[in-house]
Amino acid sequence: MIEEGNGCPPGEGAQDGPVRKVFVRTPSLKDVPTHFCSGCGHGIVHRMIAEVVDELGIRERVVGVSPVGCAVLGYDYWDFDVSEAAHGRTPAVATGMKRARPDLIVFTYQGDGDLAAIGTAELIHTANRGENITIIFVNNAVYGMTGGQMAPTTLDGQVTKTTPEGRMPQECGTPLKVPEMIAPFPGVKYLARTALNNPKNIMIAKRSIEKAFRCQIDDVGFSLVEVLSPCPTYWRVPPLEALKWIEEKMIPCFPLGEIKSP
């Protein structure tokens, strides 16, 4: 099916003849080199969001809020309006935006530290108010930008910079399951957990992100998609093994699927 390499920039590769172009960079994704580590999942999630934004035709009214962490530079990749936010305050910033301009499509992009540790209060209350925003939650079970410390989603026994003997539940608690935690709130309308460990799951993740955005466009209410994403650098494994680690370790702890749907 793929006759031309994935990620081939527009204008390169044959346009005519027997070779058919099956992949083009979606307009909302800038044609720039990535700063993410090799095998990192952020680039895939960035692309999926950009594709969904273009497929839904909302580029001219979407505003993203980027987190503190590896993905803070989201605006270097997305070709639409983006604001930074203080660490974890991302849903509060999005709340202010959406209340002031309900016609905008507002989403936050947050890592596990931003969303589930320092920003837990903002997450819970934004969800409980049923703010009509979309949260894309990238869970890679570790703090990336600061060098691989324990995250609230770090697995039991997982070795990180700050859990040299492995995460011990009796001292550090257990991995936080965010969608399950906020699922009971009536204002929360769409919740899904997806993974980037194989092409099939990537397709499901993209469809979930699309559903989440539709939920906001149709004024239904709060939506959140968790994406289990590889961090080979701080899992200290090669990229392919990281995908296997998602399948064998993460998914049993964080079951995939739609947790809530309108």
Next chain:
Amino acid sequence: MNRKVLMCGNEAMSEAAVRAGCRFYFGYPITPQNEVPAYMAMRMPQVGGTFIQAESEIAAINMVFGAAAVGARAMTSSSSPGISLKQEGISYLCGCELPAVIANVVRGGPGLGNIGPSQSDYFQATRGGGHGDYRTMALAPSSVQELADFTFLAFGLAEKYRNPVLILSDGILGQMMEPVVLPDPIETNLPRKDWVLTGAKNRPPRVIKSLYLDVTVLEKQNFKLREKYRRMEREDIRFEEISMDDAEVVLVAYGSVARICRSAVRQLREAGHRVGLFRPITVWPFPYEALARFADKARFFLALEMSMGQMVEDVKLAVAGRTPVRFYGRTGGCVITVEEVVRQIEMLKEKTQ
């Protein structure tokens, strides 16, 4: 012509914000500012605005950040411990160059302190309690009328400079009731701004940020911000002089203490003392040069504050050692009385004979 109405300071401030086009107020309960969220919860729906009782002062200031980023006039208020929590947000607002109005109805501290009036957040307001090189204009009203006027003014100043502006009120001003003439409401169709996030329609995308990984770029950005702060010092310093022309003793006080000192000056003048009052209205930028004019004329300066001595440091900076600077303060929610001011002056004059 608007007629006079009787209002408490917190409500006058809230109504003035609405009349300045503020349609987004995010707050959290804390005494002695609870009249503000209560008033906004009632008033915002009447004018098509939004009130949210946030889960914390931290969330409230970040909701202000979001509303400001998409171009709305937004405000939050709190009292001392809550303002401490907002410092991170204020630093980000300055770093991202977003306008906002933040009112501090100062109470006794440190820690939980008490709910009595105080001026002990002067350092925090004028030096910045958050991280990084930044400045925020801080307006110090001394009557309910000024609470209304300065709040109205603050929204314009915040947009002029794309920077948050603080209202430095206190438990006396917030709670007391006085007749006030409210400002005429302005159109809420605010001028178009070329930096707000509105969706990238027919223009390149916009980014609001304070992250500059390249050290030379961040230094350049900080120089640019400094130029803005210097412009505030050139264009928007405000102060008031009362009976200063022939003053040999200069009282320096702001906010509600200035109000008390005004009465003391009247009494002291009647008793034949040549006493004047210099009242900073912008405590940042502080009117150093205006105050320095009196350094060689006066026998001494007396800074009066409801604190252990904070503004007095700015008075000393202005006077630069040319004349003695004395300090008198009450703290912990205790209020300076007119009699105390008179006694201080009589005592100090005797000492410096």
